[in-house]
Amino acid sequence: MIQKQNDRRFQVLIVGGGAAGISVAARLAKASPRPDVAIVEPSDKHYYQPLWTLVGGGEVRKETTERAEADLIPRGTTWIRDRVETFLPDENAVVTASGERLGYDVLVVAPGIQLNWGAVAGLEGRVGRGGICSNYSYATVDSTWEAIRGFQGGTAVFTHPATPIKCGGAPQKIMYLAADYWRRSPPREAYRIVFCIGMAKIFSVDHYARSLLKAVERYGIEVRYQQDLVAVDADARTATFRHLETGETTEQPWTLLHVTPPMSAPEFVRASPLANEAGWLDADKHTLRHPRWDNVFALGDASSLPTSKTGAAVRKQAPVAAANVLATLRGAPLTGSYDGYTSCPLVTGYGRLVMAEFDYDLALRETFPIDQSVERRSMYLVKKHLLPQLYWRGMLKGRA
Ligand SMILES: Cc1cc2nc3c(=O)[nH]c(=O)nc-3n(C[C@H](O)[C@H](O)[C@H](O)COP(=O)(O)OP(=O)(O)OC[C@H]3O[C@@H](n4cnc5c(N)ncnc54)[C@H](O)[C@@H]3O)c2cc1C
Structure with missing residues (x-):
């Protein structure tokens, strides 16, 4: 078979200039000898998403979470402002949306993760108005604070889907902020708070789940387990x-609806040979190698790594990925190993x-001696x- 010519070739090609891509690139930029690295990233903005919880709670302005991508790409690293569409791992190449073919020695x-608003019937295009809000995108995060502030009673419903999501705690953090706000500034009419979670427990680690259940009790929240949002009638x-077990459907009227959408690996990953059966980028859970x-290495929210998908997890994955990429370039054995560390700062109220x-x-x-x-x-x-x-x-x- 005659292989097609690459338009450009790099020692290391990174797909995605988000938390993970930038962190790995920054570490590779410090290596000696320094490899020739390129990042393919379509967006000219990057966001510190963890603060969106506090934006939705009216504590922080959303603009403070935004930076220009150009200011984050390490000096000397090539930024290719395009999106990858196809992986050709047998040919050590990817093809971008503009049709460029990029070759590599090592691919990261x-x-x-992809937000699948369309997977809930009637939801797409309705988030951000009419009482439907979400902290899960920059475009809609302001709508959460508007909805919380403007809530004058009725039923406030918060959802957590059955799919893996980024920051497993975020669907309930904003609920506790809302509940705390309404305790301090009570709505005119009577109100209820309902949390519908597509899981059998409130949090995977019992040690922390106990504290969350205390918060639930303090705020008088009704928790409904194993409930997955499948449709929204925005007008009604x-x-x-x-x-999730019985398949039975129930209708819940709402005055305020905070939605955490179902999520999956991005479509171009799901359709690629790099995906595992569930569609996530396949990777050894310790070395991050395919x-x-x-x-080929994978990390961050799109990866199959069986831990909670957070920026904190990425912070510990990035040095492992960088070390193992450099070892691969040298033809040396892999030394970096990731243990699944993740962190979820579970906001349970203002100042809690x-x-x-x-x-x-x-x-x-735990990091702190408390x-x-x-x-x-x-x-x-x-x-x-x-x-x-x-x-x-x-x-x-x-650096960290
Ligand atoms: C509301 C909310 C609260 C959160 N709270 C916390 C928290 O408290 N603590 C915490 O640690 N984490 C939290 N997170 C999660 C954290 O933000 C993510 O886990 C982290 O950003 C994952 O990094 P990533 O690099 O995998 O993905 P991202 O940072 O999302 O970056 C992915 C990048 O890939 C790019 N990309 C997509 N498709 C392509 C393509 N085809 N070609 C090239 N590039 C592409 C995107 O444009 C994007 O820049 C929260 C997230 C949200 C939404």
Whole structure:
């Protein structure tokens, strides 16, 4: 077979210039000798998504979460402003939307997760108005605060889908902020708060779940487990949920509806040979290397790594990916190993936060010498002020 000529070739090609792609590139930029690296990233903006919880809660302006992509790409790294459409791992190449064929010695794939608004009947195009809001996109995050502030009673429904999502705690963090706000500034009429979660438990780690259940009790929230949102009638203000075990559907009227949409790996990943059966980028859970192609690595939200999908997890994956990419370029054995570390700063009210940190085995991996399952103001301040600095100045610069 005659292979097609590449338009350009790089030692390392990174797909996705988000939290993971930039963090890996920043580490590779410090290596000696420094490999020739390119990032394919279509967007000219990057967002610190973890702060969207506090944007939705009226604590932070959304503009503070945005930076120009150009300012984050490490100096000396090539930015290809395009999107990858096809992977050709047998030919060590990818093809972009503009038709460019890019060759590589090592490929790092980190295009993040896809929000599937269209998977809920009647939802697409309705989020951000008429009482339907969501913290899950920059375009709609302001609508959450407007809806919370303007709520004058009735039923406030918060959803958590049955699919894997980024930041498993975020669907309920905004609910606790709303509940706390309504306690301090009560709506005119009577109200209820209903949490419909497509899981059998409120949180995977019992140590932290206990504290969340206390918050649920404090705010008088009704939790309905195994309930997956399948349809929304925006005009009639009703939502349809399907019970994951019985398949039974129920209709829930709402006055305010905060939606966390179903998510999946991006379509171009699902359709590629790099995907596992569930559509995620296949990767060894410790080395992050693809099981079939030795020169392909995956990390971040699009990967199959069986941990909770967070930026905090990416912070620990990036140095492992960078070390193993460099070892592959040298033809040396892989030394980097990721243990599944992830963290979820569980906001449970204004000035209250449970700092969850755990690994693949759901064993605690706490940073501070305190009981982190206790709701604390200090941890809230860490989330609001310290973690954004750690992200922009540490993680994205390859320093933390
Ligand atoms: C509301 C909310 C709250 C959150 N809270 C927290 C929290 O408290 N703590 C925490 O640690 N994490 C939190 N997260 C999760 C965190 O933001 C993500 O886990 C993290 O950004 C994942 O990094 P990533 O690089 O995999 O994806 P992203 O940072 O999303 O980047 C993916 C990049 O790939 C690009 N891309 C997509 N398709 C293509 C293509 N075809 N070709 C090339 N590039 C492509 C995209 O444009 C994007 O720039 C939260 C997220 C949300 C939405």
